[in-house]
Amino acid sequence: xxxxxxxxxxxxxxxxxxxxxxxxxxxxxxxxxxxxxxxxxxxxxxxxxxxxxxxxxxxxxxxxxxxxxxxxxxxxxxxxxxxxxxxxxxxxxxxxxxxxxxxxxxxxxxxxxxxxxxxxxxxxxxxxxxxxxxxxxxxxxxxxxxxxxxxxxxxxxxxxxxxxxxxxxxxxxxxxxxxxxxxxxxxxxxxxxxxxxxxxxxxxxxxxxxxxxxxxxxxxxxxxxxxxxxxxxxxxxxxxxxxxxxxxxxxxxxxxxxxxxxxxxxxxxxxxxxxxxxxxxx
Amino acid sequence: xxxxxxxxxxxxxxxxxxxxxxxxxxxxxxxxxxxxxxxxxxxxxxxxxxxxxxxxxxxxxxxxxxxxxxxxxxxxxxxxxxxxxxxxxxxxxxxxxxxxxxxxxxxxxxxxxxxxxxxxxxxxxxxxxxxxxxxxxxxxxxxxxxxxxxxxxxxxxxxxxxxxxxxxxxxxxxxxxxxxxxxxxxxxxxxxxxxxxxxxxxxxxxxxxxxxxxxxxxxxxxxxxxxxxxxxxxxxxxxxxxxxxxxxxxxxxxxxxxxxxxxxxxxxxxxxxxxxxxxxxxxxxxxxxxxxxxxxxxxxxxxxxxxxxxxxxxxxxxxxxxxxxxxxxx
Numbered sequence: 001x002x003x004x005x006x007x008x009x010x011x012x013x014x015x016x017x018x019x020x021x022x023x024x025x026x027x028x029x030x031x032x033x034x035x036x037x038x039x040x041x042x043x044x045x046x047x048x049x050x051x052x053x054x055x056x057x058x059x060x061x062x063x064x065x066x067x068x069x070x071x072x073x074x075x076x077x078x079x080x081x082x083x084x085x086x087x088x089x090x091x092x093x094x095x096x097x098x099x100x101x102x103x104x105x106x107x108x109x110x111x112x113x114x115x116x117x118x119x120x121x122x123x124x125x126x127x128x129x130x131x132x133x134x135x136x137x138x139x140x141x142x143x144x145x146x147x148x149x150x151x152x153x154x155x156x157x158x159x160x161x162x163x164x165x166x167x168x169x170x171x172x173x174x175x176x177x178x179x180x181x182x183x184x185x186x187x188x189x190x191x192x193x194x195x196x197x198x199x200x201x202x203x204x205x206x207x208x209x210x211x212x213x214x215x216x217x218x219x220x221x222x223x224x225x226x227x228x229x230x231x232x233x234x235x236x237x238x239x240x241x242x243x244x245x246x247x248x249x250x251x252x253x254x255x256x257x258x259x260x261x262x263x264x265x266x267x268x269x270x271x272x273x274x275x276x277x278x279x280x281x282x
Numbered sequence: 283x284x285x286x287x288x289x290x291x292x293x294x295x296x297x298x299x300x301x302x303x304x305x306x307x308x309x310x311x312x313x314x315x316x317x318x319x320x321x322x323x324x325x326x327x328x329x330x331x332x333x334x335x336x337x338x339x340x341x342x343x344x345x346x347x348x349x350x351x352x353x354x355x356x357x358x359x360x361x362x363x364x365x366x367x368x369x370x371x372x373x374x375x376x377x378x379x380x381x382x383x384x385x386x387x388x389x390x391x392x393x394x395x396x397x398x399x400x401x402x403x404x405x406x407x408x409x410x411x412x413x414x415x416x417x418x419x420x421x422x423x424x425x426x427x428x429x430x431x432x433x434x435x436x437x438x439x440x441x442x443x444x445x446x447x448x449x450x451x452x453x454x455x456x457x458x459x460x461x462x463x464x465x466x467x468x469x470x471x472x473x474x475x476x477x478x479x480x481x482x483x484x485x486x487x488x489x490x491x492x493x494x495x496x497x498x499x500x501x502x503x504x505x506x507x508x509x510x511x512x513x514x515x516x517x518x519x520x521x522x523x524x525x526x527x528x529x530x531x532x533x534x535x536x537x538x539x540x541x542x543x544x545x546x547x548x549x550x551x552x553x554x555x556x557x558x559x560x561x562x563x564x565x566x567x568x569x570x571x572x573x574x575x576x577x578x579x580x581x582x583x584x585x586x587x588x589x590x591x592x593x594x595x596x597x598x599x600x601x602x603x604x605x606x607x608x609x610x611x612x
Contacts, residue, residue: 174362177366181360183380196368
């Protein structure tokens, strides 16, 4: 029998094609992602450290940063609680139209954020369904913080739910049934069995959710009303100062937002690595 | 009686899963629920555990309706086919779980829990595996841990749902002997669901054969094998040759109850189609001259006497036949 020659480099595509594709991908990454991002930091510091720090310490910028942080935190909390509930419910119960419900989870991703914002205006605005009732009770949702939180939560809702749904399904009902028959209450079962199994997925979803919440522009822009010093989040503030030709200030704030993105990216990779390590049990 | 099942019915989506099932399981016994998949045995087990509710009828455990208690108060040990261990907990933590979650007033001290876990680790012969995660264990080891976890809370009944179904043949055989020894020591009333008749016959004191949502026969393994009540039981428990129609129904005979001869006139003419000498018995597949095939088991001595091989011409007749009114089908 003739000896089979060992394939030197797999049976895939030829070497030149691989190199070309890799080069193209790298050039794209460099030209469209890395360079522009690096340029933001460059532009932010182009007028020196003092201008940079002053633009962040500016009263309106500080208020915007604080509003972004608090409303994102609230939105992440809402998304996490509802995402966990939705994933658990859809993963455990064979409801009629299961596929449709899972598709509905993706609605906030499919819909333009501006439209999402308008939906909330139609619901809670003065002329909206609940507007008059809210007005009678002296509560303002639209053009106020609650509206910003709701819009952000809506846009970021799928991150946690979609991340957890496959994990809930993979865990299956048996571990929970075993826990119950071993004497655990429903709450003990959730805390000791369900939640630990979802831990890394949950954290991953929360990080994605938080970084998106910090950067959300479209939906928030519609419901915030752009009231300076009151309902301006960091992305809205950046746009406003940019439109006033304060490029230094705009880029200083933009670099802050980019930093948030980079940190969340690092955290995300760390969590994914830990989750993989746990799964492989090493 | 430890477990009394009365007229249990369960329907799901227009399909009858259980049809007026009644069964008594004595204290300290080991009963096997044996049946093909879809016969309702797992649903019956899950209803006994209280994991599912019947449409009609009731289950009484030690004289008390099983649904009167919350799941966590039922004191039922349950072992799942796919182990259902808690993946993020070590073997020790898994075994200790049922003790750890007890209300403070009933919870044993930390030392008592540790001692109990040590004892159970010895019992499952996994003393040095306490700190491993389930992912680091073999299937057989995982199932032993699942058993130890169920036993840790000293359940009043132990329910096993196809516990060895996901394991290799050799591990299965080892574990079922081990389970039997364990039961002889612990004497906990045990119900084992299985589709493997060999497993049921080897391990259980009593076998309940299920088919199409009903229990067809309950009895000691020997009775079930020697005196099957229905054609289904006869065919499902051990092999059966379906011979011919008689006035009362169909005649059947076990492969080891068939006689072979080389003399014409000593039964039906047949040809040896396949001969597999395995173990103490030789298994022969005969093609009847009249059409159809029968299975015959001979001792190796008898095979040597006859001096036959594949292709030989033989004559076959049943030494004992059993007649069942209905035609059986599996």
